[in-house]
Amino acid sequence: MSLKDAAEKVREKAYAPYSKFKVGAAILGQDGQVYSGCNVENVAYPEGTCAEAGAIAAMVAAGETRLTEVYVVADSPFPVPPCGGCRQKLAEFGSPGVVVTMASADGIEKSMTIGELLPGAFGAEHMEGN
Ligand SMILES: O=c1ccn([C@H]2C[C@H](O)[C@@H](CO)O2)c(=O)[nH]1
Numbered sequence: 029m030s031l032k033d034a035a036e037k038v039r040e041k042a043y044a045p046y047s048k049f050k051v052g053a054a055i056l057g058q059d060g061q062v063y064s065g066c067n068v069e070n071v072a073y074p075e076g077t078c079a080e081a082g083a084i085a086a087m088v089a090a091g092e093t094r095l096t097e098v099y100v101v102a103d104s105p106f107p108v109p110p111c112g113g114c115r116q117k118l119a120e121f122g123s124p125g126v127v128v129t130m131a132s133a134d135g136i137e138k139s140m141t142i143g144e145l146l147p148g149a150f151g152a153e154h155m156e157g158n
């Protein structure tokens with residue numbers, strides 16, 4: 029299944045009774061497998077998790093820790109970029125050149141790399157010597 033199809037399919041499973049904003053994310057692992065996740069909200073609002081985090085958790089649980097492509101879709105009039113926390117999470121497992129495609133519900137797409145989404149990222153190199 030394509031990343032687009034996987035993201036659209038998992039978006040239908042999103043649990044978003046509070047924001048009513050359903051998001052689906054699919055990532056391609058270096059192993060060639062597609063991993064997907066949706067946002068899962070909670071009545072204690074800060075405990076909700078993003079779609080990207082769910083997809084990353086599925087990938088790591090399957091034993092893969094590198095991602096090579098990302099697709100995110102939301103029920104929005106225009107493509108929605110990952111939140112700040114998800115940018116950092118994506119940067120943990122993907123190189124700066126990895127392309128993140130964001131899509132609106134009616135198929136408008138915008139692509140940016142992880143490096144563009146998170147310039148000047150905090151990384152392991154900043155902790156050298158510790
Ligand atoms: O890239 C994004 C942006 C938002 N959300 C979720 C979090 C929350 O459940 C809802 C509204 O912010 O959308 C994601 O899953 N991914």
Ligand SMILES: [Zn+2]
Pocket residue numbers: 078079080110111112113114115
């Ligand atoms: Zn997020």
